[in-house]
Amino acid sequence: MTEDFLSGTTGNPWESGTLALVEEAVRKAAAVEIMPRFRQLAEHEIIEKNGPHDLVTVADRSAEEHLTASLTALLPGSVVVGEEAVHADPAVYDALKGDAPVWIVDPVDGTRQFVHGDPGFCTLVALARHGEVLASWTYAPVLDEMATAVRGHGARVDGMPIRSGSPAPGTPLEVATSHPDFTTEAQKQALLALRTDGIRSRPCGSAGLEYLDVARGDLDAVAFSWENAWDHAAGLLLVAEAGGMDLTLAGERFRITGGNALPFTAARDEATARRIHALLAAPGSV
Structure with a gap:
């Protein structure tokens, strides 16, 4: 139907x-x-x-x-x-x-x-x-x-x-992340792992517009610590259909019904998604 x-x-x-x-x-x-x-x-x-x-x-x-x-x-x-x-x-x-x-x-x-x-x-x-x-x-x-x-x-x-494409080789990744006020202590520590060489992270604005920037290649990735479907459903499909990929902390695709391991990332290509996921899953490692 x-x-x-x-x-x-x-x-x-x-x-x-x-x-x-x-x-x-x-x-x-x-x-x-x-x-x-x-x-x-x-x-x-x-x-x-x-x-x-x-x-x-x-x-x-x-x-x-x-x-x-x-x-x-x-x-x-x-x-x-x-x-x-x-x-x-x-x-x-x-x-x-x-x-x-x-x-x-x-x-x-x-x-x-x-x-x-x-x-x-x-x-x-x-x-x-x-x-x-x-x-x-x-x-x-x-x-x-x-x-x-x-x-x-x-x-x-x-x-x-639109197509998201891939970041230019050797350039720092631009990543928008959850504001610290919306994270648990464990999630905050995971997101802090993105403050490393080769990544420029900043607090996100409107989640929908951040996803749009990922989908058209103006932003490399997002990393969010909350899972309300209304914030993510539209943008995740937009990114996926533009050629991007999303991964939760458990290495799974995000479920709009909930129960996701957080934080999760959505990125303009698979390689970027896996790089951000690796950092989130193992804070302090590169």
Whole structure:
């Protein structure tokens, strides 16, 4: 059912028109619910969920409600696992293990940037079933940039195919990592192993936009210590379809249903992924 929804009658998802319908829904939610509030938020419209680094705004909540209605209308019988819905009821996350097609939604990925008036945020949508991500949409509304991926059919930015390529030999690897505030002590020590010769690490911004940079070869890798599906599903498919690879601390592929050994990495090619994984798995070694 889900595969038919993506491919339509043509058998080619890029020609079916379905991707464009989802893209239109994402763009409309951003235009109606997010952009009118960009740099216009009142103090009471910003709420701390779990401390000062975990914010939610009226734009997050309104955009998720908007997307929930529009996406489930496009695919009857589908359900939504959204960041704000799961915050209100953690049991919603269990839908990722069910039989129904699931829309995974992060209405404003990079809420901290959004709150501060920084354009480095995006809206993330992925379509999954039985724990496998089938398609994804990453939209940066300020930049008006849309990245889309379909499992087995590649990745595109604004309609143009992208490939991640490999780092230039002998150049330091550029890696975006979890902020220390979002790590356990063990995870922090693992990430500190990336502070070594040949690697330049920095705290990440919007996870979705970091994944986009990996997919088009502007960033070599990411290393994250949390596994919320809404932050990673869209970007991991984008990276994979552009030619990249992801590995958890256990040397396995990341599972959107959870239970991953953390931290994990996603990189622009296999060699880079394995190099970053080796450092994370054996802190202090090269």
